Amino acid sequence: MSNLNLLLKGLKKGKIVAYPTESVFGIGCDPDNLQAIQKLLWLKQRPISKGLILVASSYQQLLPYIDETQLTQAQLKKIHATWPGPITWTMPSSSLVSNLLSGQFNSIAVRVSNHPTVKKICCKFGKPLISTSANLTGQKPCIKSVDIKKQFGKKIFTILDEETGNQDKPSKIFDAKTFMQLR
Known part of the structure; x- marks a missing residue:
């Protein structure tokens, strides 16, 4: 079984997976599986109040999660x-x-990614996935799969060991109503 197929199988079973994004490795799960989301928040030691990012291969994948009206x-x-x-x-x-x-x-x-691996995952999964930087809260984001193994050990179901993109910082975040930059 290829690593991508193993990752997709893990997502469907509510597992936490790691994959490269435009700048750093991300960890994520199925955005419709509440148990998986709770596990991700616990694993990352991230407060629920902060919220999470959804990454998709197309805008259409995001429509069930947003109110564009x-x-x-x-x-x-x-x-x-x-x-x-x-x-x-x-x-x-x-x-x-x-x-x-x-x-x-x-x-x-929400974000529509241009990273080929993220696009491939979301296309084959058929919907967006949660994408948060692969690091414990307060630690530096992981840019190599070996760093994920050091921080998380065997708590990540599978790591898709491919190259990150050429961005040197995590994605900028803007408010859709005001266009203010939030990060």
Whole structure:
């Protein structure tokens, strides 16, 4: 079984997986599996209040998680002009989104990736996945698979050991309504 097939099998079973993104390795899980999300938050030692990012291969994959009726056509046009790419937007969340994903906010952070591995995972998985930097809260994000093994040991189901992109910092985050940069 290829590593990609093993990763996809793990996602479907609620496992935590690691994969390269545009800048660093990400860890993630199925955004519709609440037990997997709780496990991810525990593993990363991340407060629920912060919320998480969803990464997708297309905008259509994000539609069940956002409420685009709260955005103007001009706002949507500006967002779409930055994708695919390393820009994350906080958009109004749909009523289906758990606070495990949105944290203390009424929005959800989303990105359409241009990283070939992320695109391939999301296409084959058929939906977005949670993407948070592969590191314990407060530690440096992992840029190599060996770093993930050092920080997390065997707590990650599988690591897709491929190259990260050429971005030197995690994605910038902007508010979809105000266009203010949040990170």
